[in-house]
Amino acid sequence: MTSSAAVVTLDHVSKRYGPAGTPPAVSDLSLTIPAGEIVVLVGPSGCGKTTTMKMINRLIEPTTGRITIDGEDVMRLPAVELRRRIGYVIQQVGLFPHLTVAENVAVVPRLLRWPETRVRDRVEELLDLVRLDPATYRDRYPSALSGGERQRVGVARALAADPPLMLMDEPFGAVDPILRDRLQNEFLRLQAQVRKTIVFVTHDVDEAIKMADRIAILQRGGILAQYDTPDAILAEPASEFVSRFVGADRGLKRLSLGRVRDLALTSPTTARVGEARADVRRRLDEAGAEYALLLDESDKPIGWIERRDLSGDDGVTPDDATPGSPTLQPESTLRDALSAMLGSSVQLGVVVDEAERVLGVVSVDAISEVLRAPAATVR
Ligand SMILES: Nc1ncnc2c1ncn2[C@@H]1O[C@H](COP(=O)(O)OP(=O)(O)OP(=O)(O)O)[C@@H](O)[C@H]1O
Ligand SMILES: [Mg+2]
Incomplete structure (x- = not known):
């Protein structure tokens, strides 16, 4: 691996879509996302998860506050440099329908003007990594893939330029529970090898508990309700909101984190x-x-x-x-x-x-x- 993982910090970040006076989508959010960890942003619909993600890769500009990657302000990084550092799996996968699987995975490497042989090798390597046989899948279009296969292509595409940081917005949201469980396991296996810094969004608290090194629970308005390990959140929810959000069976959920x-x-x-x-x-x-x-x-x-x-x-x-x-x-x-x-x-x-x-x-x-x-x- 050429790149290591990146540290991301959000420092008093707020985002207001409307004019001053409208309620903010994200309110005074401060977080440190350690290198090589999976941090899961979880919370009810509309609580500002996607907005937070998009501020990290600058698809949206914060109204106030500062975001850094390895100490550098994202607003000061050139766009190409930012894309090299960040892999992005968007909500609803978002493969380009008119490009084949291989062309989809190759989008960022081509943008970065990698030589064609290197692009080809990388595509093969990534399809293997997400367990899609390159010979079978390389030339298919997204419309000829199942939902789970599409999500794996999405993950391969995000990993293509070997970014130290991955943003994944509900990457496994669109598949049935059994397949989701398999994709989660595959992803955890993959992460054990690649050790990226990963910001992962879900509104499923069980998925958060399973995937996260740390969980950030947001409530409406992008207010941080608690940021801690899954075990700590389940053992000591910081508020009534967190306690209700993680559910009455939090004791049993906590047991699912421990092993015999x-x-x-x-x-x-x-x-x-x-x-x-x-x-x-x-x-x-x-x-x-x-x-x-x-x-x-x-x-x-x-x-x-x-x-x-x-x-x-x-x-x-x-x-x-x-x-x-x-x-x-x-x-x-x-x-x-x-x-x-x-x-x-x-x-x-x-x-x-x-x-x-x-x-x-x-x-x-x-x-x-x-x-x-x-x-x-x-x-
Ligand atoms: N472009 C926009 N203009 C105005 N308001 C917006 C815009 N995008 C998002 N919002 C509002 O900001 C709030 C946060 O939206 P966001 O998409 O970040 O939520 P989310 O936590 O990702 O929700 P979900 O779980 O449904 O994906 C919502 O109230 C939403 O309506
Ligand atoms: Mg969202």
Whole structure:
């Protein structure tokens, strides 16, 4: 990669479309957007998200205040220089209908007068990157693409000149929820490679939580209601407006940010098939536990055995165990883990590795503990 990421600052920026006295679309907005992060602007329709974006790339001029990219005032940068630094995915994709996919992606490189071979190579590289086979898609027109394919071409076009800053205005707004989820995942994978500074607009709070390193919540008039990490916003909404905007289920939403691997696992009392029941009872007594986890010979969990089912002296058999306790992967979200555990009788989740060997257990209590913990405001 030739370029690194850019820092963007908005310093007391306001925008009034009408004459003095009309209510502003954006009011005294100050934000620092750190290099290499995804900052999501979210808020209800008409709250000034698109206006804020367009002031960053100077399609709209602020009424007052100053915007800088890497310390330089955008109003002082030549237009060509600004376009080189900023990739823009506009609301509703906005591909040129009379240009092919390849020509659409090549618009900015041609504007910058790159040699034709370099343009061609870059187009191929980008179509691969957004997972559109160049041979299949290069010469198609936008009208012959699905909505999701168009959005990927839009992302490829914005990345074309390798800009350190990307502005993306509801880039996944026009597709169904399943495809949107896939595009979001692809985009996060892409961002892990390219590490651009990204300003991303949505009015979907779940999309904001999933995509953002930081979220700026705007309310009508472009007033900044809160600017923080998703976890901090969900844990401590700064106002009634934010709290209503993120929704009553913000606790559950917060759980979707955490992973099982973030929890301290505890070691269960275990038992082996064939082991004397008396030995298992003794170990349960020592541990002060009511349940033992029965393992097979390769350490895979079979199920839980309750203490009162361990009378007598024979060996433990697989039939003694109640199967169906949920197994969890370290990568599972805490939200998924909780719903799996609430459906089981033991309310303990067994965490297993790729070979299904037991790593430890987590309790419902350990998860609710996370919700009581203060938020991480920097990550
Ligand atoms: N060219 C314009 N002239 C006058 N008012 C405008 C203009 N463009 C936007 N506005 C007004 O400014 C406010 C903010 O508009 P903006 O497009 O920034 O909202 P938004 O947050 O992007 O909304 P949405 O989620 O619907 O895209 C709105 O009240 C809108 O009507
Ligand atoms: Mg908008």
